[in-house]
Amino acid sequence: MPQGTHIVEVPLNINTIWEFVHDMNNWAPLVPGYINHEILSESQSTWAFKGDLGFMKKTVKLKIDIKEWNEPKEVIFDLSGLSDNFNGGGYFLAEPIDEEHTKMTGHLDITAGGMMGAMVNQILTNFVPETAQELTDNIVKKLLEINLVK
Amino acid sequence: MIIKLMIVTLSKERKGDDFLFDTGSIQWDKEVDVIVLGSGGAALTAAVAAAENGANVLVLEKTHQIGGTTAYSGGVPWIPLNHYMKEAGFEDNREDAITFIKRLSLGRADDHMIETFVDKGHEIIKFLHDNTPVKFTTPLSYPEYYKRMDEALKNGTRSLDPAPFDLNEIGEWGALLRQNPIFPPLTLEEGGAVGGIDFQLVAERMQKNIVTMGRSLVASLFKACLDRGVETLIETAGKDLVINNDGQVIGVVAETKDGEILHFAASKGVILASGGFEWNKQLIKAFLKAEITHPVTPPGNEGDALMMAMKAGAALANMSEAWWYPAMVDPTFEYEDHVMAQLGSGRNGPNSIIVNKYGRRFVHEGTTYNDMPRSFFNFDPVKMEFPNEAPVWLIFDQQLKDSQLIITMMPGDPAPEWVDQADSIRALAEKIGVDPDGLEDEIRKWNEYCEQGEDPDFHRGTIQFEALTTGGGSPENNLGKIEKGPFYALPIYLGALGTNGGPKINENGQVVDFKGEPIKGLYAAGNASANPLGPIYPSAGGTIGPAMVFGFLAGQHAANLAEQPAVNY
Numbered sequence: 044m045p046q047g048t049h050i051v052e053v054p055l056n057i058n059t060i061w062e063f064v065h066d067m068n069n070w071a072p073l074v075p076g077y078i079n080h081e082i083l084s085e086s087q088s089t090w091a092f093k094g095d096l097g098f099m100k101k102t103v104k105l106k107i108d109i110k111e112w113n114e115p116k117e118v119i120f121d122l123s124g125l126s127d128n129f130n131g132g133g134y135f136l137a138e139p140i141d142e143e144h145t146k147m148t149g150h151l152d153i154t155a156g157g158m159m160g161a162m163v164n165q166i167l168t169n170f171v172p173e174t175a176q177e178l179t180d181n182i183v184k185k186l187l188e189i190n191l192v193k
Numbered sequence: 194m195i196i197k198l199m200i201v202t203l204s205k206e207r208k209g210d211d212f213l214f215d216t217g218s219i220q221w222d223k224e225v226d227v228i229v230l231g232s233g234g235a236a237l238t239a240a241v242a243a244a245e246n247g248a249n250v251l252v253l254e255k256t257h258q259i260g261g262t263t264a265y266s267g268g269v270p271w272i273p274l275n276h277y278m279k280e281a282g283f284e285d286n287r288e289d290a291i292t293f294i295k296r297l298s299l300g301r302a303d304d305h306m307i308e309t310f311v312d313k314g315h316e317i318i319k320f321l322h323d324n325t326p327v328k329f330t331t332p333l334s335y336p337e338y339y340k341r342m343d344e345a346l347k348n349g350t351r352s353l354d355p356a357p358f359d360l361n362e363i364g365e366w367g368a369l370l371r372q373n374p375i376f377p378p379l380t381l382e383e384g385g386a387v388g389g390i391d392f393q394l395v396a397e398r399m400q401k402n403i404v405t406m407g408r409s410l411v412a413s414l415f416k417a418c419l420d421r422g423v424e425t426l427i428e429t430a431g432k433d434l435v436i437n438n439d440g441q442v443i444g445v446v447a448e449t450k451d452g453e454i455l456h457f458a459a460s461k462g463v464i465l466a467s468g469g470f471e472w473n474k475q476l477i478k479a480f481l482k483a484e485i486t487h488p489v490t491p492p493g494n495e496g497d498a499l500m501m502a503m504k505a506g507a508a509l510a511n512m513s514e515a516w517w518y519p520a521m522v523d524p525t526f527e528y529e530d531h532v533m534a535q536l537g538s539g540r541n542g543p544n545s546i547i548v549n550k551y552g553r554r555f556v557h558e559g560t561t562y563n564d565m566p567r568s569f570f571n572f573d574p575v576k577m578e579f580p581n582e583a584p585v586w587l588i589f590d591q592q593l594k595d596s597q598l599i600i601t602m603m604p605g606d607p608a609p610e611w612v613d614q615a616d617s618i619r620a621l622a623e624k625i626g627v628d629p630d631g632l633e634d635e636i637r638k639w640n641e642y643c644e645q646g647e648d649p650d651f652h653r654g655t656i657q658f659e660a661l662t663t664g665g666g667s668p669e670n671n672l673g674k675i676e677k678g679p680f681y682a683l684p685i686y687l688g689a690l691g692t693n694g695g696p697k698i699n700e701n702g703q704v705v706d707f708k709g710e711p712i713k714g715l716y717a718a719g720n721a722s723a724n725p726l727g728p729i730y731p732s733a734g735g736t737i738g739p740a741m742v743f744g745f746l747a748g749q750h751a752a753n754l755a756e757q758p759a760v761n762y
Contacts, residue, residue: 098372099533102525126525126609158603161396162377 044131045164046152047172049179053147055186057139060147061115063186064135067107073181075174078102085109089125096170103127128157133175135182149179219435221444224458225251225424227751228445230431230498231467233261234268234407234737235719235744237414238317239464239702241325242748244421248461250748252423253447255430255467256493260371260411262468262691262720263737265491267376268355268407270329270741271734274315275353276322281331283349287311290351293344294726301511302727309700310726314742318353325417326362327410329353332381338561338732340657341665352733354381355409360402363416367402369427370415371491374528375536376406381733410737429455434463434501434715442505442714462714462751464702466744469692469720470496471515480512480694482570483582487520487534487686494691498721502696505715508707510723512694516736517566520688521587523601524611534688536562537587539599541659543673545589546639547685549581552622552631554639556581557651559659559671563730566687584684586625588618588632591677600683613682621680640674648672690736693724702747716751718744 053060063069067088071080076093083089086109093102104125110132111119119134131153138146153171155163226248229240236252244250258264273290290311298307321327332354339345357380360367377390378398383405384390398405404412418425428450435444435456444458470476471488473496478484488494503509521537539545541559549555556568569581595604608614615621618636622629642648646668653659654671663670696704696717703711704722719740726739 093527098528099374100527102527128606157606159392162392162399165396165399 044152044154045167045171046150047175048148048150049172049176050146050148051179051183052140053145053183053186054143055145055190056143057115057137057145059190060137060145060186063189064118064137064182065112065114070182070185073178073185075177075181076100094170094174096166105129122153127155128160129153129155129163135179147179147183149175149182151175151178219444219456219458221458222455223251224460225249226459226461227251227464227748228253228431228457228459228462229464229466229748230445231255231261231465231719231721232259232411232415232425233466233468233719233740234263234270234410234414235721235740236261236464236466237411237418237744238321238741239466239716239718239744239748240423241321241414241417241421242745243464243752244418244423244748245324246749246752248748248752250418250421250423251457251459252418252425253429253431253445253457254425254427255497256371256491257369257428257450258371259366259369259415259425259427260408262490262494263740264371264407264411265373265375266407266690266737267381267733268405268410269332269352269381269734269737270318270410271351271732271738272314272318272353272742273311273351275318275329275351276315277318277329277331277353278349278351281333281349283331285346285349285351289344289346293339293342293346294729294731296342296344297339297729297731298727302725302729305700306725309746310739310742313746314738317742317745321417325413325420326358327413327417328356330356330380330382332733334662335381335733336657336661338658338661338730341655350732352381355406355413356380357398357403357405358409358412360404360408360412363412363419366415366419366425367412370404370408370412373406373408374526374533375489378403378405378408380405431467431497431501434505436505440713442712459714461754462716462747464744464747464751465498465502465696465704465715465717465721466719466740467498467721468494469515469695470494470499471689471692481515481692482513483579483687485515485687485689486583487522487688488691489518489520489534489536489688490691492529492531494720498717499695502704502715502717505704505712506706507696507704507712507715507717508709510694510697511728512723514694514724514728515692516563516690516730518562518688518690519566519685521600521683521685523609525609526601534686535600537600537683537685539589539593539597539683540565540587540685541671542589542593542597543643543671544593544675544677545587545673546635546675547585547587548627548632548635549585550627551580552628552633552635554635554651555585557653557656557659559653559666560656561658561730563735569687583687586627587683587685588621588636588675589681590675591679592673594681608679608681614679616678616680618675618680621682625682627682636675640676643672643674646672691720693720693728693736695720695722698722698725698743698747700746701750702743703750716747718747
């Protein structure tokens with residue numbers, strides 16, 4: 044199963060991070076290759092983004108189902124392909140180090156199904172961890188940007 | 194700063210034509226025997242041949258990846274009389290091969306070039322087999338495209354299938370080998386080009402860095418170059434030829450991606466092998482019969498070699514021709530910032546036809562990919578239009594959808610939103626802007642033909658290519674009614690596997706001028722030259738076969754020249 048986990052220490056309080064992460068509209072555009080997203084309900088949304096697979100780019104549409112909002116530390120979600128045959132999930136986990144520092148973990152796993160599954164999963168082997176890292180880093184960068192402005 | 198001053202000096206000392214230089218003033222950045230522009234099949238075969246014959250060789254590649262159009266392709270050379278055929282038990286002979294090529298070329302190729310190709314090709318393949326890591330197999334289940342023509346080879350194939358190659362063999366260069374999003378890492382024989390794919394094997398090959406088809410051919414040729422000390426610079430585009438006052442090509446002005454201008458001297462020759470011009474809109478408009486809107490090639494093929502050759506006074510040939518392809522598109526795939534043209538599929542199957550904007554069939558849908566788009570250029574002198582101008586439409590029903598991979602749609606998967614579909618033929622026609630009366634009438638007629646088991650209009654079910662690996666066309670294989678909704682439509686665009694016109698070459702790969710005289714020091718091969726066999730695509734490997742053969746001959750000839758006496762630096 045292609046998956047990736049990225050951990051980074053953020054010089055911000057956990058509640059500051061939660062304030063940003065709990066609203067999907069804040070970080071959806073930070074997904075690598077983001078095209079658009081639509082919030083369907085408090086727990087459901089659809090996303091379109093262009094994944095850079097290295098040798099080509101692929102536009103995919105997927106649905107996100109939030110399984111758990113555990114304020115202020117955790118968002119757990121499932122994802123499923125609308126345009127292509129894949130499923131997976133992920134989470135953001137924030138753990139306080141002290142009042143001003145938080146350990147943030149981003150995790151993503153995606154598994155392709157169908158006849159081409161074995162081949163697509165091989166292609167995703169690098170893509171998924173790179174995306175997990177880039178998304179987590181993008182969120183941290185944005186958080187720092189916003190809080191520096193404040 | 195030094196380089197800038199040098200350019201100013203050059204521009205002041207231009208004499209007559211703007212490409213002539215006082216070579217005495219050039220400060221060369223590097224001096225070698227042979228420079229090869231490009232890094233595809235023609236280029237690397239030329240480099241191997243030149244180096245094998247003792248030349249110090251420099252390869253300049255414009256893009257950030259090595260491999261050119263070949264790496265992006267099936268990598269199959271078509272070579273008559275090759276020894277792999279013999280080992281597989283297939284008979285071939287010289288006269289049959291020559292007769293067949295002449296039949297296809299319709300008098301538009303020089304006999305001695307055809308003979309050179311037939312006589313030298315198999316020797317070159319044997320040389321590569323014996324002396325380099327370049328190995329092939331005979332794809333036993335992949336027959337000749339024109340097998341049912343009287344002049345064609347009936348038993349066996351002249352195509353060669355690159356053997357799987359371990360990319361780790363070329364070290365860090367492996368990461369710079371052009372990616373091939375068209376073909377999975379399977380051989381032709383394993384179904385790499387025709388379906389029936391073992392996706393588990395694909396995954397294993399990807400994991401182990403084993404490449405096949407075009408990537409295998411390039412990687413193995415590149416290893417042969419590395420073994421012979423050939424130097425390669427990527428992101429270094431040949432921009433201009435340096436020609437001395439005697440009209441002799443003595444070097445190349447190149448430009449790096451950062452804009453740095455470099456001057457490379459070539460004491461024995463410059464070989465243009467940097468691809469065709471299918472990505473250059475201006476050149477397409479100037480030379481071709483219609484715009485290639487969807488090249489099935491890497492975007493670097495912008496006619497650099499053609500323009501350099503024209504400036505040097507080369508005779509041109511075959512300029513209105515390309516290796517045509519009826520391209521299709523899954524718009525969710527992009528390659529190097531362009532929506533990727535795909536080879537598509539479905540047009541050979543039953544339960545489908547191809548129609549023009551009037552809803553009318555106009556061609557045998559299952560003819561070879563090089564031949565089928567030629568029908569796009571038919572001119573109606575009454576209506577004053579090209580009625581079959583692309584895009585034309587593949588119309589098919591649920592039966593085909595359920596039974597074949599079509600572009601990227603697997604059988605059984607729901608149709609993606611980019612495929613037009615409707616519950617009736619009329620509604621489908623209206624949706625895609627095709628004459629509904631014409632389309633309804635055409636499908637009624639097609640379904641009648643299917644009942645009769647014969648297509649008197651265009652003879653579907655009669656040629657080899659339309660059921661290439663399953664015994665050839667037949668009413669059973671290729672005639673199937675369009676009757677089960679929903680009905681689908683996909684646009685087919687004018688694509689190409691490259692252009693095949695360019696500077697005319699002789700039997701040594703030397704570029705000739707309008708008097709037929711070689712331009713001293715200038716060679717061309719592959720899509721950077723006019724195809725020496727004329728506007729033909731004899732079977733799988735019709736592009737790469739002549740590219741490798743005349744690339745090799747060019748490299749060999751250049752290397753064996755005495756250092757050119759007129760070179761003055």
